Amino acid sequence: MAIVAAIDDSDRATPVLSEAQTLATDLEEDLHVVHVLERSELVEVLEKDVEGQDLTDNYEVQQVGENIVSRAIEEPTLADPTISVRVGDPAAEIVAYAETHDARYIVIGGRQRSPTGKALFGSVTQKAIFDSPVPVVTVALG
Structure with a gap:
């Protein structure tokens, strides 16, 4: 099984990764860190033709994730x-990643939002909580 930390490219990634590291250590599970690029962001990352190549196998795309994780890690794991x-x-x-990798938990950040904000705008955290087949640990980010 695995602990899946879902992080974005912000200062909010550090507390999420820290909580996921703690869970993984305490439960003796592997730590998986996932960053999701939306297609519009992908255009900014890629500077060369990747026809016929799975986008997630592309070197530049993988570097994005590795750079985000390295900035978020407070202490070496x-x-x-x-x-x-x-x-x-x-x-x-x-x-989908959690399902594919037999996750025990998903760890994700969450921000407090007003009831109107919740009704008008979708939330990645909210959708993950509702759709996940495994427990979701949310880290309050203010």
């Missing part, structure tokens, strides 16, 4: 996490 960059809808990709 005992073991290197498995890092994956996916492309598509963030909530759907996080849940």
